[in-house]
Amino acid sequence: MIRNTFIKIFVAFSLLFGPSQLFAQEVLRFDDFLQKSIEEVDKVLGERAERRTFKAFPIEDIQIRTETDRLDFNRQEYLLRVRPTSFKLENAQSSFYNILQDQMNYERQALKADFIENAYQDWLAIYFASKKLEIHEQQLILLEDEEKVLQKLSQLPGSSVKDLIDIQKDIFDLKIDIHKKEQFLKKTLTSDKEIDANGMVTVERIKERLNAKEISGVSANLLQETVFDLQLVDAEINMEEADRKRYLDYVQVKYSGPHDDFFREKVAIGVGFQIPFSNSGKLKLEELDIKKKITQNEFQVKMKLEEDQIEKQQQEIELLLEEWEFSKKLYEDIKIQSEGLIQKAIRKEGATPLLMLKNKKDLVKYDLDLLEVEEAIYEEYVNLLILTGKLFEEPFENYLAK
Numbered sequence: 016m017i018r019n020t021f022i023k024i025f026v027a028f029s030l031l032f033g034p035s036q037l038f039a040q041e042v043l044r045f046d047d048f049l050q051k052s053i054e055e056v057d058k059v060l061g062e063r064a065e066r067r068t069f070k071a072f073p074i075e076d077i078q079i080r081t082e083t084d085r086l087d088f089n090r091q092e093y094l095l096r097v098r099p100t101s102f103k104l105e106n107a108q109s110s111f112y113n114i115l116q117d118q119m120n121y122e123r124q125a126l127k128a129d130f131i132e133n134a135y136q137d138w139l140a141i142y143f144a145s146k147k148l149e150i151h152e153q154q155l156i157l158l159e160d161e162e163k164v165l166q167k168l169s170q171l172p173g174s175s176v177k178d179l180i181d182i183q184k185d186i187f188d189l190k191i192d193i194h195k196k197e198q199f200l201k202k203t204l205t206s207d208k209e210i211d212a213n214g215m216v217t218v219e220r221i222k223e224r225l226n227a228k229e230i231s232g233v234s235a236n237l238l239q240e241t242v243f244d245l246q247l248v249d250a251e252i253n254m255e256e257a258d259r260k261r262y263l264d265y266v267q268v269k270y271s272g273p274h275d276d277f278f279r280e281k282v283a284i285g286v287g288f289q290i291p292f293s294n295s296g297k298l299k300l301e302e303l304d305i306k307k308k309i310t311q312n313e314f315q316v317k318m319k320l321e322e323d324q325i326e327k328q329q330q331e332i333e334l335l336l337e338e339w340e341f342s343k344k345l346y347e348d349i350k351i352q353s354e355g356l357i358q359k360a361i362r363k364e365g366a367t368p369l370l371m372l373k374n375k376k377d378l379v380k381y382d383l384d385l386l387e388v389e390e391a392i393y394e395e396y397v398n399l400l401i402l403t404g405k406l407f408e409e410p411f412e413n414y415l416a417k
Contacts, residue, residue: 043204044211045138045415052134053411056127069112071105074098076265096267103257111250118243128407135397135406138415141203143390145210148196150383151189157379158186161372216415218389221396222336225329230403233321241314248307252300259296264289321402328399335395339388346381353378 076098083091165179224230264287271281353374360370393415400406400414 042209042211044214046413048138049131049134049411049413052130053127056130060123060126066116069109071100071108073100075100092269092271094267094269096265098265099263101257101261101263104254104261107250107253107257111247111254114243114246114250118247121239121243124407131406131411132401135400135415136394137203139390139393139397141200142210142212142215143386143393144196144199146212146386147383148193148200150379150386151193151196153379154376154383155186155189155193157372157376158182158189161369161376162186164368164372214416216417218336218339218392220417221332221392225332225336230399230405231325231329232403233318233325238314238317238321241310241317244310245307245314248303248310252303252307255296255300255303259300262288325399325402328395328402332392332395332399335388335392339385339392342385342388346385349381350378 074097076096078094078096078098080094080096081091082094162179162182165182168174169176169179267285267287269283269285271283357371357374397406397414405412406414
């Protein structure tokens with residue numbers, strides 16, 4: 016009784032939800048795949064370092080000197096010299112320290128960018144491996160059917176076994192390829208989850224984004240390393256100029272004996288001034304100025320190279336899109352024509368099993384050829400996102416979503 020009741024409940028749920036929902040395989044989406052990669056790199060890098068404030072000590076240098084005259088300790092002299100810093104120098108040093116902190120945070124983001132780039136490329140490899148595996152399985156079924164037909168034909172008198180041997184060789188090669196892709200997916204996914212193919216951005220949507228100039232221009236992040244070099248040179252120049260224009264060089268206090276008579280002891284106070292028009296630090300400033308000009312030239316050259324590379328990348332994708340559209344239209348025309356020819360052959364009783372199998376094999380081969388072009392489009396699309404820096408802009412966006 017209880018068993019019958021359980022069966023009725025199970026059947027009711029089956030009719031209500033359908034078998035696809037009761038036994039649906041868990042789906043792996045790129046959002047989850049990308050988020051997992053980001054979490055992994057965050058674990059490796061740890062938490063972002065807390066921003067600190069640099070505060071220079073007001074005294075840059077302290078010297079204590081002593082001197083003995085005629086080895087008579089009653090004639091011992093002591094001198095305390097203090098070299099103070101300046102407000103301009105403190106500000107320049109603080110600015111230099113802040114740039115170093117920004118550079119450290121940028122390097123951290125650059126390491127995270129490598130993980131994000133790998134996540135996109137790995138996902139494309141998984142996605143297209145699963146797509147190709149589906150097509151290869153269709154090809155295997157057709158080849159095995161053709162093998163069966165050829166085995167029967169080989170038993171007829173005067174028949175050749177060459178075609179049968181060729182088919183068996185094709186089946187062998189295809190099974191090897193299928194095995195490689197299955198092992199790749201098994202090791203890469205490390206789970207039984209099914210790839211979410213429905214949420215993938217379409218080729219048409221990629222074309223729309225290119226036409227709308229959504230992915231264009233050189234990202235500042237890509238040239239940030241050179242920007243930091245320029246900022247550091249400017250900060251060094253500011254520190255040198257602040258040090259060079261420091262008018263108060265030092266303050267000193269000198270004490271001398273005789274030590275046996277307190278009222279006759281002598282204390283002298285001295286002050287040293289620095290003349291800002293001397294050659295002190297001039298060579299260093301000239302060196303930094305030349306370094307700045309070299310870095311500026313490098314920045315301009317890198318900017319031009321990046322712009323040219325992005326333009327070439329866009330042209331490469333446009334050519335692939337044209338090839339994909341042309342191939343797809345041609346494939347649809349060939350499919351219609353082949354179906355018409357097969358129907359004519361059937362009506363004339365001339366459509367042999369081998370002819371029909373060959374037609375199906377050709378159509379599946381066209382699917383594979385079209386998929387190869389599609390894969391190249393996605394790869395170049397991701398490369399464009401990398402070149403423009405869009406892939407690494409925060410908050411991170413899923414550019415493979417519809």
